[in-house]
Amino acid sequence: MDDDQYQLFLDLVDDTTNTTDPTYVVSRTVMLCSKETVNEFASKFIPVFYVVNFILSFIGNGLVLLIIFKYEKLTAVTNIFLLSLVFSNLLFASSLPFWATYHWSEWIFGNFLCKVVSSAYFIGFYSSILFLTLMTFDRYLAVVQAVAAAKSRKKVYAIVASVVVWVISIAASVKELVLRNVWKHPINGLICEEYGLSKRTMERWNLVTYYQQFLLFFLLPLIMVMYCYISITLRILSTRIKEKCRAIKLIFVIIFTFFTCWTPYNIVILLRAIQVSRGEDEDSCSDEEGLDLAFYVTRNIAYLYCCISPVFYTFLGKKFQSHFRRLICQKIPCLKGHFLINSQSTRSTSQRAAHSVNEYTHMQHGQVENNDTHSCHPGL
Structure with a gap:
C-alpha cells in the first residue's frame, strides 16, 4: 500500500470513528491484500471482453431471432424454449456494457440502475442455464419418450415450463435487488x-449465493444434461438411422462444450464457498489473489458460452443452416451462386439424411410434432 492509499485509509478511519459497525472490529493484526494483479486484469481485460461478448451476443442472438420469426412456427414447443433462451441471453448481455464501464473506472449510473442492472444480469444468467437444461430435457422427451410424450408436448406445456424457469431465476436474484447499493470507496471510487x-x-448471504450457484445452476443441470444425452445416444444406437455416427458426435460436442465451459467456473465458486466458510484470514494473499484471478477468467468463459449458446445449438442443425443460407441469398444475391454449388455437391448426402430421418420418424409412429422432427436427430 503506497503513501496516498495509506492516507486515504487513515482519512476513512477518522471519518467513521463514531459509526463503526462492531462486527467489523477485531482485536488482532489484519493483513490487507493489495491484489494489484487482479485489479489490473479487471480494469484492462474484462471491459474489452465484456464489450466483445455484448457484440457477439446481440449479433448471434439477433440472427437466431430473425430466422425463427421469418421461417419457423413460433408456437412450436422447441421454438418457444429457444425464444426464451434467446431473450434470457439478450437480457444478460444488455448488462455487460454497464459492467464494462464499471470495471474501467467506477459505477456512474446511480443507485437505481445498480439494482436493476445487477438483477437483470443474474436473472439472465440463471435463466440461460435453466433454459439450456430444459431444451435438453425436451429433446429427451422427443426422442426417448416420443410416443408417451406426444400428448403432453404442447404449447401449454412449453409456456408453463418457461414461466417456471423465469420465476425460479427471478427468485434467485431477489438478493441483488435488495442488497445492491452504491457507496463511496476511499480508493476505488x-x-x-x-x-x-x-x-x-x-x-x-454469500454462502447461500455460492451454494445456490453450484448446486441449483450447475450440478443439477449437469446431471440432467448427462442423463438426457446418454439416453438419447442409446436410443439412436438402437435404431436403423444411417447417420447415427454424426448424431452421436454432435451429442459429444454439446456435452463436452457444456462441461468445459461451466465446470471450471463452478469449481472456483465452490472453492470460494469453502474459503468463506473457514474464514478468509487463514489464506495468504497469494492464495486469495490467485482464486480471484481464476474466478474472473473462468467466469468470462462461462459468460461467453451463455451468450453464444443459441447460435451454437441452432446452427448445428441442418434445418437452421438451410434457413441461414436462404436468408443470406435474399440479403446478398451475389452469394447465391456459391451456395448453389455447395448445395449441389452435398445433395446426395442430404437426401440420405432425409431418408434416415423419415425412417426414424416412421418408427416413432409419427407422434412427434412436425415442426420438431429435427429434435429426433440431435443437432441435425
Missing part, C-alpha cells in the same frame, strides 16, 4: 456491490 448489513450476515 463509487462501488455497486452488496452493502448495508453486518459482515457476518453478508458472509452468510
Whole structure:
C-alpha cells in the first residue's frame, strides 16, 4: 500500500470513528491484500471482453431471432424454449456494457440502475442455464419418450415450463435487488456491490449465493444434461438411422462444450464457498489473489458460452443452416451462386439424411410434432 492509499485509509478511519459497525472490529493484526494483479486484469481485460461478448451476443442472438420469426412456427414447443433462451441471453448481455464501464473506472449510473442492472444480469444468467437444461430435457422427451410424450408436448406445456424457469431465476436474484447499493470507496471510487448489513450476515448471504450457484445452476443441470444425452445416444444406437455416427458426435460436442465451459467456473465458486466458510484470514494473499484471478477468467468463459449458446445449438442443425443460407441469398444475391454449388455437391448426402430421418420418424409412429422432427436427430 503506497503513501496516498495509506492516507486515504487513515482519512476513512477518522471519518467513521463514531459509526463503526462492531462486527467489523477485531482485536488482532489484519493483513490487507493489495491484489494489484487482479485489479489490473479487471480494469484492462474484462471491459474489452465484456464489450466483445455484448457484440457477439446481440449479433448471434439477433440472427437466431430473425430466422425463427421469418421461417419457423413460433408456437412450436422447441421454438418457444429457444425464444426464451434467446431473450434470457439478450437480457444478460444488455448488462455487460454497464459492467464494462464499471470495471474501467467506477459505477456512474446511480443507485437505481445498480439494482436493476445487477438483477437483470443474474436473472439472465440463471435463466440461460435453466433454459439450456430444459431444451435438453425436451429433446429427451422427443426422442426417448416420443410416443408417451406426444400428448403432453404442447404449447401449454412449453409456456408453463418457461414461466417456471423465469420465476425460479427471478427468485434467485431477489438478493441483488435488495442488497445492491452504491457507496463511496476511499480508493476505488463509487462501488455497486452488496452493502448495508453486518459482515457476518453478508458472509452468510454469500454462502447461500455460492451454494445456490453450484448446486441449483450447475450440478443439477449437469446431471440432467448427462442423463438426457446418454439416453438419447442409446436410443439412436438402437435404431436403423444411417447417420447415427454424426448424431452421436454432435451429442459429444454439446456435452463436452457444456462441461468445459461451466465446470471450471463452478469449481472456483465452490472453492470460494469453502474459503468463506473457514474464514478468509487463514489464506495468504497469494492464495486469495490467485482464486480471484481464476474466478474472473473462468467466469468470462462461462459468460461467453451463455451468450453464444443459441447460435451454437441452432446452427448445428441442418434445418437452421438451410434457413441461414436462404436468408443470406435474399440479403446478398451475389452469394447465391456459391451456395448453389455447395448445395449441389452435398445433395446426395442430404437426401440420405432425409431418408434416415423419415425412417426414424416412421418408427416413432409419427407422434412427434412436425415442426420438431429435427429434435429426433440431435443437432441435425
